Amino acid sequence: MEFVLLMISAIFVNNIVLSQFLGICPFLGVSKKISTGVGMTGAVTFVMVIATVVTYILQKYVLDKFGVGYLQTISFILVIAALVQLVEIILKKVSPPLYQALGVFLPLITTNCAILGVAIMTIQKDYDLVHAVVFSASTALGFGLALITFAGIREQLDLMDVPKGMKGTPIALIVAGLLAMAFMGFSGIV
Amino acid sequence: MNQWSNFSKGFFKENAVFTLLLGMCPTLGVTSSASNGLGMGLATTFVLVMSNLVISLIKNLIPDKVRIPAFIVVIATFVTVVQMAMEAYVPALFESLGLFIPLIVVNCIVLGRAESFASKNNPISSIIDGLGMGLGFAMALTILGSVRELLGSGKMFGVSIYPEDYGMLVFVLAPGAFIALGYLIAFINRVKKTA
Numbered sequence: 039m040e041f042v043l044l045m046i047s048a049i050f051v052n053n054i055v056l057s058q059f060l061g062i063c064p065f066l067g068v069s070k071k072i073s074t075g076v077g078m079t080g081a082v083t084f085v086m087v088i089a090t091v092v093t094y095i096l097q098k099y100v101l102d103k104f105g106v107g108y109l110q111t112i113s114f115i116l117v118i119a120a121l122v123q124l125v126e127i128i129l130k131k132v133s134p135p136l137y138q139a140l141g142v143f144l145p146l147i148t149t150n151c152a153i154l155g156v157a158i159m160t161i162q163k164d165y166d167l168v169h170a171v172v173f174s175a176s177t178a179l180g181f182g183l184a185l186i187t188f189a190g191i192r193e194q195l196d197l198m199d200v201p202k203g204m205k206g207t208p209i210a211l212i213v214a215g216l217l218a219m220a221f222m223g224f225s226g227i228v
Numbered sequence: 229m230n231q232w233s234n235f236s237k238g239f240f241k242e243n244a245v246f247t248l249l250l251g252m253c254p255t256l257g258v259t260s261s262a263s264n265g266l267g268m269g270l271a272t273t274f275v276l277v278m279s280n281l282v283i284s285l286i287k288n289l290i291p292d293k294v295r296i297p298a299f300i301v302v303i304a305t306f307v308t309v310v311q312m313a314m315e316a317y318v319p320a321l322f323e324s325l326g327l328f329i330p331l332i333v334v335n336c337i338v339l340g341r342a343e344s345f346a347s348k349n350n351p352i353s354s355i356i357d358g359l360g361m362g363l364g365f366a367m368a369l370t371i372l373g374s375v376r377e378l379l380g381s382g383k384m385f386g387v388s389i390y391p392e393d394y395g396m397l398v399f400v401l402a403p404g405a406f407i408a409l410g411y412l413i414a415f416i417n418r419v420k421k422t423a
Contacts (some may be wrong), residue, residue, distance in 0.1 A: 057402045059257030060327075063336060066252060108312060112304035112328040119297060151253045152333040155327055162327075203414050207249060212409030218403040 041172050043228050048176035050224040054152055055184040056217060061152030065185055066210065068143070075189035079182030081143040083175065085125060088155055089118050090174035094167060114157050119148045123167040152181060188217060229366045234356045238364030245368035246416045250336045254328045255369060256405040265373025267321045268328065271310050273359065275332050276341060278306045280358035283346040292370020299342045300333070307333045337365060375408050376400060 052058060055065045064082070068074045079177050093114050101107055126144045129137040147153060160170045191213055199211050254272070259265040290298045312316050312331050314322040322329065332338065341361055343382045346354040357364045377383050380400035382390040 059253050059402070059405070060331075062252040062256060063250075066249065081310055108308060111308050111311065111333055112301065115300055115304050115333050116297065119300060148334055149334050149339065151331045154334055155331055158327060158330055202420050204410075208410040208414035208417070211406045211413065214408030215403040215410065219398070222401065222403065 041169075043188055044169065044172055045176040045179075047179040047228045048162055048173055049183060050221065051226075051228050053180045053184055053221050053224075054156070054177050055181055056214070056221045058155070060155040061150055061181055063144060064150055065181075065188065065214070066207075069185055069189040069192055069210075072186060072189045072193060073188045074143075076145045078146075079178070079185055081140040081147060082150065082152065083178035084140070085122060085144070086148050086156055086174045086178040087171060088125065089121055089122075089153050090157050090160055090170050091167070092117055092121060094160060094170050097161050110158070110161070114154060118153055118157070122148050131213075152177070160225075184217070184221075188214060191217070231353065231356050234353055235360040237356070238360035238362070239367060240364075243364045243368060244337045244361060245365060245372075246413055250340060251365060253331065254335060255372065256409065257323050258328050258375055258379070259261055259369055259373040260400050261377045261383075262370055262373035264321070264324055265369035265371075266324055266366060267318070267371040269362070271314065271325075271329065272332055272337070272365055273362025274310055274334060275303065275306045276338050276356055276362040276365075277358040278309075279303045279338060279342055280354040281351055282306075282344040283342045284349060284351045284354035287347045295347065296339075296343070299339060303338050303342065304333050308374060325328075337361065342348075372405075372409060374411060375412065379408070380404060 048054075054060050057061065061082070064078055068078045096113060096117060097110065101113065103111060121142055126137075129140065129144075156174050160173060163173075165173060192210060195209065195213065204212075238244070245255050251272070254268050279299070279302050283299060286302075287319060288296075302372060307330060310332070311322075313415075314325075314329065345357045349357070371373045374384055376399045377385075378389060380395050380397060382388060382392045382395045396404075399408060
C-alpha cells in the first residue's frame with residue numbers, strides 16, 4: 039500500500055513537470071508530436087531509474103563514507119553524463135531496435151534537469167534503495183503522462199484558429215498552465 | 229562586435245527567457261515572488277560570468293572531444309561555490325530556492341554560452357557576454373516574479389500594494405507560472421513587432 043501511495047503521489051499529485059517544474063525543456067521542446075513524446079518518455083524512464091540507483095550508491099558508499107557531501111552536485115552530474123553515454127553505447131550494441139527508437143533523445147537527457155533533480159530529491163527525502171527505484175520510475179511515468187497528454191493537445195492545437203499574437207510558444211504555455219490546473223485537482227488524494 | 233552590443237544583446241534581442249526559451253525550469257519554478265526571481269537570476273549570473281571567464285582562459289588546453297564534460301566540471305564547481313555561499317549568508321533564500329540551486333548546473337543558458345561564446349572568444353568579451361546574458365536572465369525572472377506576486381498576493385518585493393484578499397491565488401501556484409509567462413511572451417513579441 040505504501041508503494042501505491044508513493045506512486046500515485048509521484049505520478050499525479052507531485053507531477054514532476056506540472057507541479058515541480060523540472061524537465062520543462064523537453065516538455066516544451068519535444069511535445070509537437072505524440073510519437074516523439076513516447077520515445078522521449080521511454081528514454082527518460084530508462085535513464086532516470088539507472089541514474090537514481092547509481093547516484094544513490096555513490097552518495098551512500100562514497101560521498102557519505104568519506105564525508106565529502108559538498109561534492110554532490112559535481113559528482114552527480116558527471117556520473118549522469120557518463121551514464122548517458124554508456125547507455126547509448128550499450129544500447130547500440132545490445133538492442134539496435136531500442137537504440138533506433140530512443141537514440142536521438144539520449145544526448146538531450148544529460149541536460150534534462152528532471153534526472154539530476156530526482157537524483158538529489160531521492161537523497162534529500164532519505165529513501166532506501168527500493169523506495170528510490172519506485173519513486174524514480176513513477177516520477178518518470180508522471181513525466182511521460184504530462185508530456186504525452188500535452189503532445190496530444192498540441193497536435194489538435196495546430197488545427198485551431200489561434201489569434202496571431204498568441205501563436206506558437208505563448209498558446210503552448212497557456213495550454214500547459216490549464217493542464218497544470220487540471221493536475222491540481224489531484225492534490226489531496228494522498 | 230563591440231563590447232556594448234555584447235553586453236546589451238542579453239537583455240532584449242537574445243534574451244534567454246523571452247526569445248530563446250532557455251532555462252525554463254528555474255524561470256517557472258522560483259518566480260512565485262519577485263525577490264526569489266532576482267536571487268535566482270543573480271546566482272545564475274555569478275555562475276555564468278565565472279564559468280565564461282574560466283572556460284575562455286582554458287579553452288586552448290581542452291581537447292575538443294572532451295570539451296563538454298570539461299565545461300560541466302567548471303560549471304558544477306561554481307554552482308557548488310554559490311550553493312555553499314548562499315547556505316551560509318542568505319539561508320532564507322537558500323531555503324526557498326531549494327532544489328533549483330544545484331540545478332543551475334543543467335541550466336541550458338550556462339552551458340550554451342560556454343559552448344557558443346566563451347570557447348571562441350577572449351576572456352574580457354566572455355565576462356561581458358556572461359554579465360549581459362546573466363543580468364538579462366535576472367531581469368526576465370524579476371519581471372515574471374513581480375507579475376506573479378502582484379497578481380497573486382497583491383505585493384511587490386514583499387511590499388503590499390493592494391489587500392491580499394483580492395489576489396488571484398492561482399498566479400502564485402504552478403498553473404499561474406505557465407499562464408503568466410505565456411502572456412508575457414505574447415506581449416513581448418507584440419512590442420518587438422512594432423519597435
